[in-house]
Amino acid sequence: MKTTTFKKRLVNALAVTVITTSSLGGVFLASPLVMTTASANADTIKITEKDAVKKFKKEFKDSRVTEIQLEKKGGSYRYEISGMDNSKEHNMDVNAKSGKVIHKSSEKLDDDDQESALDLDKLITRKQATKVAEKAANSGKAHNWSLSYDDGTPVWEIEVGHGHKQHDVKVNANNKKVISNTQDD
Incomplete structure (x- = not known):
């Protein structure tokens, strides 16, 4: 076939x-087929989070990146990058295979919308965090990633799936230590 x-x-x-x-x-x-299909396509991720952030910073020059997500949408993986400058919040979606900008938007900041900026040069990469998370889950493949601050600590939140089992693993992005590992059946 x-x-x-x-x-x-x-x-x-x-x-x-x-x-x-x-x-x-x-x-x-979720069936095993669905989980396998979602994780099997993770090898189509060709650009790193740093490459996606470069595109974001090229468009939004004075912005600080506050969150990076990588997930499958519409049959392909995409980075969703959020950030802000002194007056606006900016969002950009970047195709993780081609590096093409899919969507970008900006809106005025609310007074209470101040978040800490991520410094990717000082944090572990998505690939490093994935190895830690997959080891902690003991089986399965990572298929969704998010990097943001959680209680003042930069954290990679990674979903690792194997059949019907789903692990949500939080990894400290400073030192590779597992913060939590919860399993959903």
Whole structure:
């Protein structure tokens, strides 16, 4: 069977599942096929978080990056970068394979919207955090990442999936120590 035919069948099956479960009150159980598909495509991530941030800073020159997320949307991985300058909050989505900017926006800051800036040169990379998280989970592959401050500490939050098992692992981005490792069944 051709890969494209398999992908089309998988997308159709997932669409039917989502529609069916939505009509049944939104109950959704992830199957091993869904989890495997999500993690199998993580190898399509070609640019690093630093490369994505460079694009962000080129567009929003005086901004401080406050959060970086990497997740699969619309069949491909994308970085979602948030930051701010003295008057505005800025957001940019960057395709993690091509590096192409998908979306960018800015809005006026509220008075209480001040967050600490991330200094990627002083923090562990997504790849380093992934190794720590996958080891802590003891099985599975990372498929969602988020880097932000949590109670004054820069933290990588990583979802690691294997079959029906899902681990949410928090890793201190300063020293690679596991802060928490919770399992959802």
